[in-house]
Amino acid sequence: MRHLLDTQTLDRTTALRILDVAEDMSDTQSREVKKLPTLRGKTVVNLFFEDSTRTRISFEAAAKRLSADVINFAAKGSSVSKGESLKDTAQTLQAMGADAVVIRHGASGAPRTLATSGWITAGVVNAGDGTHEHPTQALLDAFTIRKRRFGADSRGRDLSGIRVVIVGDVLHSRVARSNVWLLTTLGAEVTLVTPPTLIPQNVSLWPVRVRYDLDEALADGPDAVMMLRIQLERMNAAYFPSEREYSRRWGLDAVRAAGLPDGSIVMHPGPMNRGLEISSDAADSDRSTVLEQVTNGVSVRMAVLYLLLAGEREDERGEVK
Amino acid sequence: MSTRTVLQQADISRALTRIAHEILESNRGATDLVLLGIPTRGVALAERLGALISDIAQQPVPVGALDVTLFRDDLAKHPTRSPRPTEIPAGGIDGRTVVLVDDVLFSGRSIRAALDAIQSIGRPSVVRLAILVDRGHRELPIRPDFVGKNIPSSRQERVNVRLFEYDGAEEVTIEA
Numbered sequence: 329m330r331h332l333l334d335t336q337t338l339d340r341t342t343a344l345r346i347l348d349v350a351e352d353m354s355d356t357q358s359r360e361v362k363k364l365p366t367l368r369g370k371t372v373v374n375l376f377f378e379d380s381t382r383t384r385i386s387f388e389a390a391a392k393r394l395s396a397d398v399i400n401f402a403a404k405g406s407s408v409s410k411g412e413s414l415k416d417t418a419q420t421l422q423a424m425g426a427d428a429v430v431i432r433h434g435a436s437g438a439p440r441t442l443a444t445s446g447w448i449t450a451g452v453v454n455a456g457d458g459t460h461e462h463p464t465q466a467l468l469d470a471f472t473i474r475k476r477r478f479g480a481d482s483r484g485r486d487l488s489g490i491r492v493v494i495v496g497d498v499l500h501s502r503v504a505r506s507n508v509w510l511l512t513t514l515g516a517e518v519t520l521v522t523p524p525t526l527i528p529q530n531v532s533l534w535p536v537r538v539r540y541d542l543d544e545a546l547a548d549g550p551d552a553v554m555m556l557r558i559q560l561e562r563m564n565a566a567y568f569p570s571e572r573e574y575s576r577r578w579g580l581d582a583v584r585a586a587g588l589p590d591g592s593i594v595m596h597p598g599p600m601n602r603g604l605e606i607s608s609d610a611a612d613s614d615r616s617t618v619l620e621q622v623t624n625g626v627s628v629r630m631a632v633l634y635l636l637l638a639g640e641r642e643d644e645r646g647e648v649k
Numbered sequence: 650m651s652t653r654t655v656l657q658q659a660d661i662s663r664a665l666t667r668i669a670h671e672i673l674e675s676n677r678g679a680t681d682l683v684l685l686g687i688p689t690r691g692v693a694l695a696e697r698l699g700a701l702i703s704d705i706a707q708q709p710v711p712v713g714a715l716d717v718t719l720f721r722d723d724l725a726k727h728p729t730r731s732p733r734p735t736e737i738p739a740g741g742i743d744g745r746t747v748v749l750v751d752d753v754l755f756s757g758r759s760i761r762a763a764l765d766a767i768q769s770i771g772r773p774s775v776v777r778l779a780i781l782v783d784r785g786h787r788e789l790p791i792r793p794d795f796v797g798k799n800i801p802s803s804r805q806e807r808v809n810v811r812l813f814e815y816d817g818a819e820e821v822t823i824e825a
Contacts (some may be wrong), residue, residue: 329729345731348731349731349732350736351734352716352719352732352733352735353732355734355735356719356735356769359770360769360770361768362769363769364692364719364720364769365719365720365765366720366724376657383760394719422696481732634729635729636718638724638725638729638730639724639725639727639728639729639730640726640727640728640729643709
């Protein structure tokens with residue numbers, strides 16, 4: 329694997345390989361010594377043009393557990409605020425000897441530009457670009473679903489027949505997009521539940537079912553319910569009348585959560601707006617995988633960094649695989 | 650391209666039986682013994698040795714698997730390897746006698762990685778090494794304690810171990 333830019337072009341074999349390596353990484357995290365010497369001497373740069381706490385920390389923890397050196401770069405307070413271009417920033421990192429660049433950017437497609445422009449030779453990992461994709465989040469979600477379903481027997485299995493409902497602001501959500509592509513590649517059936525105002529225009533081309541009524545979707549007894557964060561910072565139009573109405577129609581409250589079949593899980597990528605898209609009862613129940621998702625995120629990112637950096641390097645400027 | 654068979658099924662099973670006895674002799678019984686196979690074929694060999702030792706000593710011997718991929722120093726020289734599961738028996742390895750089991754001993758680098766991997770799991774009182782085939786050409790100061798057969802080989806030759814569990818055949822061959 330040369331870069332990880334999206335899940336839309338990720339094939340089933342590669343996706344399963346990442347998940348299986350993540351299982352091995354997860355096993356090492358219960359050992360007495362959690363640190364592995366695997367990526368000693370490699371440098372990973374976290375290049376964050378947008379605010380992020382958990383994704384950045386998760387990548388940092390993953391790189392450090394594998395003994396890579398980590399350089400954190402936040403655009404705020406850097407030369408970027410003086411007007412430096414992505415190209416110049418990237419070439420500066422290249423000159424410092426970065427082996428992998430983990431990039432989060434407000435513009436959809438920035439990671440692909442970085443990977444294919446020839447500015448840098450480092451491997452590129454997309455940590456969220458605009459409203460495009462957030463592939464490691466989808467990978468950790470798939471890992472979490474698989475782990476809850478199959479436990480220690482997870483290796484090599486896909487998500488055939490597993491039904492996942494994704495609820496909320498699909499329009500602005502890169503997490504939803506990455507999950508739609510990855511989960512369907514792995515054989516899961518995905519249903520989107522969203523207010524009609526927050527559905528993307530091209531959704532008819534996606535391999536999903538769209539519904540507008542949460543109670544109807546939950547009545548089918550899905551295996552996993554993934555709640556998306558209402559991104560208050562992107563609510564620049566009247567997408568729904570009020571937060572209270574949103575919460576009543578599309579929020580996962582205690583009653584809805586309690587009505588799910590045994591074994592169904594409740595997921596949220598975080599940070600949660602408690603009381604808006606998810607109630608505290610649902611978020612803190614045994615069904616909730618919110619904290620497991622955080623733990624699994626480190627293992628999945630270790631797997632991605634391992635597959636990107638450990639082996640023989642493919643020829644420079646290679647395409648996505 | 651010539652291939653010759655250096656160990657046949659009967660030779661392999663004789664060698665393993667002898668190694669089982671040698672392990673019991675040097676450990677003065679099966680107490681505190683833990684066998685850890687190095688994937689892939691070392692795991693099958695460890696399981697067979699464990700069964701033999703349990704049989705002879707009339708006492709169960711814990712057997713596990715120890716993956717060394719993440720501890721190798723030559724990862725950058727090969728296409729990316731996928732790690733295999735590590736399974737440590739329930740009793741752990743602290744204070745035990747750990748016998749590492751692998752099919753072929755060549756450069757010694759896998760065993761170096763295995764020693765590092767053990768260190769991240771616990772602290773055995775003794776670590777020993779059992780090998781089906783020692784083909785020489787060590788690059789590190791590592792030597793086996795129990796050897797099925799010493800097979801002098803040239804660096805260019807390939808030593809193939811085939812076991813029923815994985816290959817449907819049981820033999821050791823050298824390809825020139």
